[in-house]
Amino acid sequence: MSESALRLGLLGSPNSGKTTLFNALTGLRARVGNYPGVTVERREGSLRLNGRAVVVIDLPGAYSLTPLSPDEAVVAQVIAGEIPEVDPPQALVVTADACSLDRSLLLVAQALRLGKPCVLAVTMVDELHARGGSLDLARLGNALGIPVVGVVGHKGLGLDELRRLLGDPSAWGRPHVLPPEDVEARAAWAASVLDAVVHVRPGRNALTEAVDRVVLHPLAGTLLFTAVMVLFFQLIFAWAQPAMDAIDAAMGGLVGWMHTTLPAGFVTDLLADGVVTGVGSVVIFLPQILLLFSVLYLLEDVGYMARAAFVVDRVMGRVGLEGRAFVSLLSSYACAIPGIMATRTIPSPKNRLVTILVAPLMTCSARLPVYALLIAAFVPATNVWGPLGLQGLVLLGLYLAGACAALLVAAVLKRTLLRGEDIPFTLELPPYRLPPARLVASQVWGAASAFLRRAGTIILLVSIVLWFLLSFPRSEAPAGLSESEAARHALEHSAAGRLGHAVEPLIAPLGFDWKIGVGLVASLAAREVIVATLAQVYASQDEDASLREAVRADPTFDPPTVAALLVFFVFALQCMSTLAVMRRETNSWRWPAFAFGYLLALAYGASFAAHRVVATLS
Amino acid sequence: MERLGAVSLLKLKMLFNFENDGNAPPEALSTTLDRLQPGDRCEIESMGVEGPVGVRLEELGFLPGTEVRMVRRAPLGDPVVYELRGAQLCLRAREARSIHVRRLLR
Numbered sequence: 001m002s003e004s005a006l007r008l009g010l011l012g013s014p015n016s017g018k019t020t021l022f023n024a025l026t027g028l029r030a031r032v033g034n035y036p037g038v039t040v041e042r043r044e045g046s047l048r049l050n051g052r053a054v055v056v057i058d059l060p061g062a063y064s065l066t067p068l069s070p071d072e073a074v075v076a077q078v079i080a081g082e083i084p085e086v087d088p089p090q091a092l093v094v095t096a097d098a099c100s101l102d103r104s105l106l107l108v109a110q111a112l113r114l115g116k117p118c119v120l121a122v123t124m125v126d127e128l129h130a131r132g133g134s135l136d137l138a139r140l141g142n143a144l145g146i147p148v149v150g151v152v153g154h155k156g157l158g159l160d161e162l163r164r165l166l167g168d169p170s171a172w173g174r175p176h177v178l179p180p181e182d183v184e185a186r187a188a189w190a191a192s193v194l195d196a197v198v199h200v201r202p203g204r205n206a207l208t209e210a211v212d213r214v215v216l217h218p219l220a221g222t223l224l225f226t227a228v229m230v231l232f233f234q235l236i237f238a239w240a241q242p243a244m245d246a247i248d249a250a251m252g253g254l255v256g257w258m259h260t261t262l263p264a265g266f267v268t269d270l271l272a273d274g275v276v277t278g279v280g281s282v283v284i285f286l287p288q289i290l291l292l293f294s295v296l297y298l299l300e301d302v303g304y305m306a307r308a309a310f311v312v313d314r315v316m317g318r319v320g321l322e323g324r325a326f327v328s329l330l331s332s333y334a335c336a337i338p339g340i341m342a343t344r345t346i347p348s349p350k351n352r353l354v355t356i357l358v359a360p361l362m363t364c365s366a367r368l369p370v371y372a373l374l375i376a377a378f379v380p381a382t383n384v385w386g387p388l389g390l391q392g393l394v395l396l397g398l399y400l401a402g403a404c405a406a407l408l409v410a411a412v413l414k415r416t417l418l419r420g421e422d423i424p425f426t427l428e429l430p431p432y433r434l435p436p437a438r439l440v441a442s443q444v445w446g447a448a449s450a451f452l453r454r455a456g457t458i459i460l461l462v463s464i465v466l467w468f469l470l471s472f473p474r475s476e477a478p479a480g481l482s483e484s485e486a487a488r489h490a491l492e493h494s495a496a497g498r499l500g501h502a503v504e505p506l507i508a509p510l511g512f513d514w515k516i517g518v519g520l521v522a523s524l525a526a527r528e529v530i531v532a533t534l535a536q537v538y539a540s541q542d543e544d545a546s547l548r549e550a551v552r553a554d555p556t557f558d559p560p561t562v563a564a565l566l567v568f569f570v571f572a573l574q575c576m577s578t579l580a581v582m583r584r585e586t587n588s589w590r591w592p593a594f595a596f597g598y599l600l601a602l603a604y605g606a607s608f609a610a611h612r613v614v615a616t617l618s
Numbered sequence: 619m620e621r622l623g624a625v626s627l628l629k630l631k632m633l634f635n636f637e638n639d640g641n642a643p644p645e646a647l648s649t650t651l652d653r654l655q656p657g658d659r660c661e662i663e664s665m666g667v668e669g670p671v672g673v674r675l676e677e678l679g680f681l682p683g684t685e686v687r688m689v690r691r692a693p694l695g696d697p698v699v700y701e702l703r704g705a706q707l708c709l710r711a712r713e714a715r716s717i718h719v720r721r722l723l724r
Contacts, residue, residue, distance in 0.1 A: 063677055063678055064674075064677035066673060066677060068670055068673070068674050097704075097705075099704050100703055100704030100705040101704065102679065102703035102704050103678070103679045103702075103703040103704065103705055106677065106679065183673075183676045183677060183681065184676075184681055184682065187679075187681045187683070187684070202704070212689075212690075216690055216692070216693070216699075217693075218693040219693075221693050222693045310692050310697065310699070310708050311692055311693055311694075313692060313696070313697050313708075313710070314692060314694035314695065314696050314697075315694065317696070317710070421671070423670070423671075423674060424667075424671040424674055424675060424709075424710075424713045425697065425708075425709070425710050425713070426674065426675070426678055426707055426708065426709060426713075427697070427707070427708040428705060428706065428707050428708075429699055429706040429707070429708065430706075
């Protein structure tokens with residue numbers, strides 16, 4: 001690639017068919033990443049037109065070039081070439097929905113004023129015709145002074161004509177007179193342009209109106225919302241399980257195979273117990289991530305997600321957040337990582353940050369093994385009321401405690417540290433559309449590959465460090481110990497074991513001893529690691545039942561301590577991956593550090609209180 | 619005590635106005651966006667919002683002279699969907715309150 005590629009910026013408002021057009025032009029060869037220094041997704045795809053290399057930049061959706069949200073600021077900066085290492089586009093392709101040209105032309109006017117060659121792609125012309133509207137595209141081109149092409153991205157209509165044009169921006173022509181800058185004058189300009197080119201305005205979208213009569217009905221809409229959310233929850237929680245178990249088994253098999261096949265020693269241990277086990281404990285969430293994002297993007301592209309946010313906005317508004325935060329908090333029940341990634345749909349930076357900071361309080365699936373162990377060992381399996389058992393009620397209570405804490409903390413943050421509105425709440429309800437499967441697939445792949453890249457870098461690093469802490473310094477086990485007792489001896493004298501002893505005075509007020517201390521240190525990598533670590537500490541290799549017996553027999557685990565430990569896990573942010581994602585999404589270590597600190601303080605305080613209350617009661 | 623009286627009087631007035639909304643007299647043609655009922659149409663007269671919030675609403679198409687139709691309320695009463703410039707946009711009452719409109723007769 002010695003010749004420099006022609007760079008084209010794809011500009012358009014959200015829901016204007018921009019991403020569909022991007023996929024239609026570039027196929028699935030998009031490179032997804034982040035713009036340096038900001039958390040806005042960067043997507044570029046390359047293609048060849050008439051033998052010339054062309055790079056299409058899928059700019060984030062923007063209603064205006066007067067930037068308010070971080071996404072819009074990036075759009076303005078990329079076009080102006082103000083972002084280091086990102087070459088500005090030489091020309092722009094602006095997308096505008098044929099049915100809402102009244103509004104899209106406000107953005108087109110701003111694009112024309114930039115002085116770069118522009119092409120206008122009028123999208124969804126099929127929908128315009130279906131709604132009885134008609135439009136003279138040639139006259140629109142004449143009025144604007146630039147080429148105008150009608151396209152239907154997923155059907156490929158108009159793409160050939162667009163491709164022919166894209167290869168040579170120098171031939172596009174420029175507007176004879178630039179549109180005005182002021183927004184009111186721009187609106188008047190848009191009205192006069194449309195007067196000359198629109199034959200018939202589109203009628204109402206009958207399908208969308210009919211569906212909305214049910215979907216947004218006070219009773220039916222609320223029931224549907226509840227049903228969708230229950231289904232969503234069920235999907236990522238239960239139905240992802242078989243695939244997750246399969247990955248777990250495969251990883252376990254791989255570790256076993258490495259131990260039996262590779263020469264025994266330091267390198268094999270590091271590879272098997274450090275690298276594969278560590279990265280495997282994160283890759284195991286891939287089925288959940290895939291399912292979650294498939295459903296999320298499907299609901300989003302169909303048009304339901306905006307409606308869900310609309311239905312629930314009032315509730316979230318009570319704590320200072322907005323409807324879109326609900327979806328992200330719900331996803332956090334599966335795992336805070338996709339939940340935090342889903343906050344990208346929230347335009348207000350403050351609301352987005354608050355949502356990110358409270359997402360770890362939602363009870364993620366990694367806490368479940370810990371809860372399951374402790375509840376099975378210490379809560380009697382008695383029935384309280386009908387089929388409702390005490391164990392289930394305790395579990396439900398832990399889930400509710402997390403959710404209530406998340407809403408309370410959000411309310412406090414919105415009244416103190418992150419007070420005020422930066423962007424008014426606005427939400428567009430797009431018409432219902434059947435998204436092309438390729439669109440959903442490419443979005444899901446983007447999210448999944450970002451997740452895998454992270455597993456391959458920061459989590460790999462953390463796993464290796466943790467393995468060293470748990471394995472070194474090595475100490476000679478006294479002779480005559482069984483294999484499992486030797487493992488326990490090694491662990492107690494490792495750096496992590498010493499760390500467990502070192503933190504013992506700090507955690508003693510909660511009733512925790514060094515063994516729980518080692519578990520807490522190890523659980524910094526991921527919460528459920530504490531179960532595996534306790535299994536090692538109690539020298540009871542991998543048998544769940546025997547671990548349950550072992551902790552039950554240990555006098556350290558008295559009711560106050562068990563209560564304190566459960567409460568500690570409700571609040572504490574013991575998850576390196578979540579911290580790493582927070583760092584990526586907020587672009588600084590400041591907010592992950594803040595989240596870690598406030599959640600640790602909350603965990604310690606609540607845990608201490610729980611210990612005292614239960615000690616007094618029993 | 620005096621302040622308390624003033625507040626409840628204001629509340630009473632708001633309540634009165636609200637209940638009167640359904641069959642508004644002709645002189646109430648001028649109103650604010652949040653007072654519309656489903657199906658009502660209006661034309662924006664002026665935007666009473668300053669600063670970035672006002673700019674954002676204008677860039678979304680809430681501009682003097684724009685025709686707006688109130689579509690429906692959310693199940694819990696707020697926000698409200700409006701149709702304008704070929705798109706459907708939701709606003710909370712807090713923002714809609716400061717948009718002055720003139721009702722259009724059906």
